[in-house]
Amino acid sequence: MSFPADQLIPLQSRIIVQTLRTVKKVGDVLLPETAKMEDFKQGTVISTGEGRYSFNGSIIPCSVKPGDRVLFGNRTGMKLSSSSDSDYYMLGDEAILAKFKE
Amino acid sequence: MSFPADQLIPLQSRIIVQTLRTVKKVGDVLLPETAKMEDFKQGTVISTGEGRYSFNGSIIPCSVKPGDRVLFGNRTGMKLSSSSDSDYYMLGDEAILAKFKE
Amino acid sequence: MSFPADQLIPLQSRIIVQTLRTVKKVGDVLLPETAKMEDFKQGTVISTGEGRYSFNGSIIPCSVKPGDRVLFGNRTGMKLSSSSDSDYYMLGDEAILAKFKE
Amino acid sequence: MSFPADQLIPLQSRIIVQTLRTVKKVGDVLLPETAKMEDFKQGTVISTGEGRYSFNGSIIPCSVKPGDRVLFGNRTGMKLSSSSDSDYYMLGDEAILAKFKE
Amino acid sequence: MSFPADQLIPLQSRIIVQTLRTVKKVGDVLLPETAKMEDFKQGTVISTGEGRYSFNGSIIPCSVKPGDRVLFGNRTGMKLSSSSDSDYYMLGDEAILAKFKE
Amino acid sequence: MSFPADQLIPLQSRIIVQTLRTVKKVGDVLLPETAKMEDFKQGTVISTGEGRYSFNGSIIPCSVKPGDRVLFGNRTGMKLSSSSDSDYYMLGDEAILAKFKE
Amino acid sequence: MSFPADQLIPLQSRIIVQTLRTVKKVGDVLLPETAKMEDFKQGTVISTGEGRYSFNGSIIPCSVKPGDRVLFGNRTGMKLSSSSDSDYYMLGDEAILAKFKE
Incomplete structure (x- = not known):
């Protein structure tokens, strides 16, 4: 059961974040670069x-807004769904550590 | 002892949600699609x-209103009652993660 | 030591609820229908x-008033006393899940 | 070390309650009726x-006043002292469950 | 290292209490009456x-003032110091159960 | 995955601190002086x-501002990233013990 | 790594306290009197x-000010640094039990 993240409105102080999966080429095979530890x-x-x-x-x-590039802990948040190149996570606002300068 | 959910008024910040059981046909037998993990x-x-x-x-x-389509964690809420095609759950408002755009 | 529930005024946010014991006839014996699990x-x-x-x-x-028909969890509340056909429980207001529409 | 309860002024939200020990006659011996469980x-x-x-x-x-007849849980409160026919307990106000109608 | 209790000003909601050690004569020896359990x-x-x-x-x-005779639990408070006939304890205000009528 | 600390804006009451790694010369080899216990x-x-x-x-x-020299516990904070001579930590404001007089 | 206590400004409700180490002469050797338990x-x-x-x-x-002579529990506080005759501790304000009359 997948949920197109862009159809969801998070409630209270929850945030939905899209993380791009970086991809590594091994020979001809595109291997998603699993986040090392x-x-x-x-x-x-x-x-x-x-x-x-x-x-x-x-x-x-919330302390961030749509479009902000943010940093959060690797083990925080619930994975909502995935697409070909991205994963979508739901986190609480207090779990967002920092945002990158624009 | 079953409770017709529509006769109940949840108290304080509780919510009653109806989830439709999707049904799979195996031969002629209609098998309720138990939610995979x-x-x-x-x-x-x-x-x-x-x-x-x-x-x-x-x-x-509460952050949602009757008619909203919502998302909540699989292991949250108390099952109040069931009908032929639906289950009725009682949850706290803070357990509702998101609502779908109308 | 039994306490006629109607002589008691619960304090703070406590509620006294009367639950009718449904009775099942087995042969000529009236068996109180113990609430199945x-x-x-x-x-x-x-x-x-x-x-x-x-x-x-x-x-x-409190979120309910005398005369309201209410729903509460099976393992919540303290049994105050019993009469021939009823049990009387004391619960906290927050333990009452819902009330039935009148 | 015994404390005549009536010489004490409980502090903050504490209450002092006198419980009469009911007495059962066994032959000629007056046995205090220890509260069954x-x-x-x-x-x-x-x-x-x-x-x-x-x-x-x-x-x-406090939600009760001197002279009120009250109900409290058997295992709540500290026994302050005893007299021939009574025990004196100190409880917090929130431990008093109900009071009897006058 | 002993602290003459009367030189101390307890901070925030702390209280210093002097308890007199009652003394029992055994033959010619004055034995401090250790508080039975x-x-x-x-x-x-x-x-x-x-x-x-x-x-x-x-x-x-604080709910008490210097000179008040007070009651507190046997295992509460820190012993600050002792003199020939007294012990000095430091307690939090909320640990004082009651005071004696003057 | 490294994050140039100066590109980050910590959120809520978080602080980013740069600690200089002191270096010890052993023969011709520059050994970072690992903080002894x-x-x-x-x-x-x-x-x-x-x-x-x-x-x-x-x-x-927050109780400190950029440029303040501060003291914090050795085991507090998350290491964000490192450069040749420095480490960058993210801490909560309440974890900063003191600041040095300017 | 030592921190001259007088260069530090404790933050929020922290306090820095100097305790003099009393010294005992054993023969010609000055032995710091370790605080007995x-x-x-x-x-x-x-x-x-x-x-x-x-x-x-x-x-x-804070409930104390520089110059106050204070009393605190033996196992509270973090030792910041030491000098020839003193130790410097950092404590929370609520850990200071009492101050001595001036």
Whole structure:
């Protein structure tokens, strides 16, 4: 059961991120470069939820927006779906460590 | 003891979701397609509670409304009841991961 | 030591619920239908406490009122007392999952 | 070391409750009826503290007052002292389950 | 290393309590009456801190004041120092169960 | 996969710190002085996030700023990347123990 | 790696305390009097952070100031550095039990 990530609207303070799978050529075979035991992943924000509620009910917006290039821990997030060259992850806003300068 | 889901009003920030069981034909026998070890389920929101109280007593409404098509984790929620083609689950609002664009 | 449930005023956000024991006839013997390993119980609210205090000391009323027919988990609540055809349970307001439409 | 309960002023949201020991006559010997493995105890409130502080420093008064007849769990509270026919317990306000209608 | 308790100003919501050691005469020898495995101790408040901060930064004063005779659990508090007839304990305000009527 | 630390903007209350690797000459070989089992590390703040949200949604800025020389525990923080003479760590603001007087 | 304590500005609600090592003469040898398995240490406050943030973002200052003579538990705090006659510890404000009257 796959979910075209771009059809989804994440809720509350969740974020959907697209990570491009880099590809290595071995002979004629294109091998997806599985992320070596790296600590981090890079990706682009596809969509974000409204944000989370503070204790008194006001909304605290997500700290990133669609289009931001971001860094997150390798073992964080749930894989939503995959396409030929990309994986789509759902993460909480607080799991996004940093964004790259534009 | 079964509960016709549509007779229930979930309380606080609970949600009732209907998931359609997809059916596979094996010879002449209709076999419900048990969800393979998928991580997610899709379904339609039947009803929601008022929402949850923030720390200072104001109400934070649920993030989905009846009719929304939603995505939630496969192992979340309590199965309330079943009908011929559907199952009805009760979940907390925070367990709904995303909703599909209309 | 039994407590006539109707003499009790539950405190804070507690609720007292009466559940009718359905009875099955086996030959001439009336056997109380012990709830098979069901996940839920149905019952009628007898009385509720004032509600619970939010963080800033305002009162958040209970989400149900006497006379509401409600649904709660089979293993939640403390059995207060029993009569010929009913059991009386004390639960916290947050343990009541849903109420039936009137 | 015994403490005449009526000389004590419980602090914050603590309550002192007097429970009467029912007595059974066995021959000529008065045997205190030890509470069979009951789930609850009944008693009368002797004194209460001012109440507890909410998060923003306002006081939330205790939910019972001296003279109320109350119900609490058999294994809750600390036995402060005993007299010929009574035991005196100290409990937190939130451990009092219900009070009896006057 | 001993600390004359009266030279200390406890901080935040801490309290210093002096408990008198009752003494039993065995023949000509004065034996300190070690508290039998009692649940409680009695003592007099020597000094208190300013109090604790509520969530919004206001100060909640201690519930006892110097000179109050108080009751606390036998296994609570840190022994600061001892003199010939007394022990000095440091406790948190919330560990003081009750105070004796003056 | 390495991340030029200066291209990153840490989010929320995260900080990026550069620590210089001191180098020891053994014969003609320059050996990076691996930090002996020290408890602390020193480094210079490269960039900080906006800060963290208090309970009521106001922002509490980070306690250090780019250029501050700071002290933090040896086992805290995630190593982001390394260059010839430096390592770059990402830490939470609350993990920075002290800063050196300018 | 040693840190001259007086060059450090502790952050948030941290405190730096100097404890004098008392010295015992054994013959002509000056032996630092290792604190017997005492429960407490005494020392002088060298510097304090700004304080900690309450839930709503206001600052709660530290309860001691430079120059105060203070008491803290023997096993609390991190040893920052040592000089000929002193040790320097970093503690959280809430770990300081009491201060000595001036």
